[in-house]
Amino acid sequence: MVSNSSLEETTTLNLPTLDLSKPLQPSSLSSLSEACHQWGFFNIVNHGISRGLYENIHSFSNQLFDLPTQTKLQLGPSSPIKTYTPHFIASPYFESFRVSGPDFHSSARDSVDVIFDENSHEFRLWLLLIHSEMLNEYGKKMTELSKKIIQIVLMILGDGFDTRFYDSDFKNCHGYMRINRYSHPNKLEDQETIEGLGLHTDMSCITIVYQDETGGLQVKSKEDGRWMDLVPSEGTLIVNIGDLLQAWSNNKFVSSEHRVVLKKPTNRFSIAFFWCFEDEKVISAPNDVVGNVDLRLYEPFVCLDYLKFRESNEEGKFEKVGFTVKDFIAHTKNLVSESNLNK
Numbered sequence: 001m002v003s004n005s006s007l008e009e010t011t012t013l014n015l016p017t018l019d020l021s022k023p024l025q026p027s028s029l030s031s032l033s034e035a036c037h038q039w040g041f042f043n044i045v046n047h048g049i050s051r052g053l054y055e056n057i058h059s060f061s062n063q064l065f066d067l068p069t070q071t072k073l074q075l076g077p078s079s080p081i082k083t084y085t086p087h088f089i090a091s092p093y094f095e096s097f098r099v100s101g102p103d104f105h106s107s108a109r110d111s112v113d114v115i116f117d118e119n120s121h122e123f124r125l126w127l128l129l130i131h132s133e134m135l136n137e138y139g140k141k142m143t144e145l146s147k148k149i150i151q152i153v154l155m156i157l158g159d160g161f162d163t164r165f166y167d168s169d170f171k172n173c174h175g176y177m178r179i180n181r182y183s184h185p186n187k188l189e190d191q192e193t194i195e196g197l198g199l200h201t202d203m204s205c206i207t208i209v210y211q212d213e214t215g216g217l218q219v220k221s222k223e224d225g226r227w228m229d230l231v232p233s234e235g236t237l238i239v240n241i242g243d244l245l246q247a248w249s250n251n252k253f254v255s256s257e258h259r260v261v262l263k264k265p266t267n268r269f270s271i272a273f274f275w276c277f278e279d280e281k282v283i284s285a286p287n288d289v290v291g292n293v294d295l296r297l298y299e300p301f302v303c304l305d306y307l308k309f310r311e312s313n314e315e316g317k318f319e320k321v322g323f324t325v326k327d328f329i330a331h332t333k334n335l336v337s338e339s340n341l342n343k
């Protein structure tokens with residue numbers, strides 16, 4: 001996790017920004033297209049989420065993160081609910097709460113109910129009730145935003161592709177959020193890079209990321225392997241393409257390798273919202289998206305098989321940081337050849 005960074009130089013990556021308050025222009029579609037192909041990342045502004053909502057979620061979430069570890073572990077990997085990822089699973093510095101849709105309110109309440117029983121202090125319960133309400137509002141807004149962005153991204157693939165493929169392929173998508181806190185180790189050796197979250201790709205169609213002003217999100221250049229900084233900017237959210245959309249688009253869009261590094265001696269807060277295909281969906285790029293059928297890169301696969309591949313079978317482990325859709329394709333090819341051998 002800790003690597004010497006003396007040779008690791010980073011550069012700021014300037015991504016195109018989609019302004020959601022304006023009608024979509026052909027020029028913005030073409031810069032988005034380039035960004036989705038080269039980086040798998042772009043920015044959005046005027047997304048309708050207020051700074052106040054982020055501030056409130058941040059401060060209420062801090063109260064949850066500040067609870068004793070034993071309390072948080074009631075939601076941990078060995079609990080029935082498994083919504084809390086403690087330190088030392090994804091990294092020593094990362095912990096996270098998950099809230100799932102479509103009913104974000106009841107998902108948040110389920111976690112809260114485990115931690116706090118009727119004997120809890122009334123004021124605290126009231127705070128947590130508000131927290132669930134805020135997360136519900138956030139989840140609903142992110143759901144609408146994800147639907148909008150998927151349609152825009154489909155337009156990049158071809159004229160009218162949004163209406164042609166949205167209902168057939170993306171109508172049953174669902175979302176969940178991870179509320180993340182990264183704790184900086186404070187003691188930093190000179191020139192050390194601390195990975196708060198190691199290199200990975202996302203198991204989603206798209207992910208919408210809010211990062212606080214600390215920064216630290218980086219994307220890896222496909223060309224020269226350099227880490228590029230995605231510097232936070234007030235009012236801007238980051239959208240990135242996940243593995244599922246990379247596969248569905250036959251690599252027209254790239255699910256880029258990214259990570260989070262901790263550069264400042266403060267806690268870092270982020271919320272990642274993952275918009276995913278339904279588990280039972282068979283992911284297969286349409287012929288019109290593939291173009292030349294000889295260039296089809298993926299055999300059709302069931303979404304859940306891919307998710308299972310990414311999630312460790314070992315009880316309590318985080319989905320494997322380090323694995324990507326490329327590993328999955330190699331894995332399925334092995335399975336196909338093994339089953340052919342056994343025939």
Ligand SMILES: O=C(O)CCC(=O)C(=O)O
Pocket residue numbers: 178180197202209210211217258259260270271272
């Ligand atoms: O914390 C962040 O900024 C990004 C987190 C992330 O990449 C993820 O949860 O997949």
Ligand SMILES: [Fe+2]
Pocket residue numbers: 200201202207258272
């Ligand atoms: Fe990610």
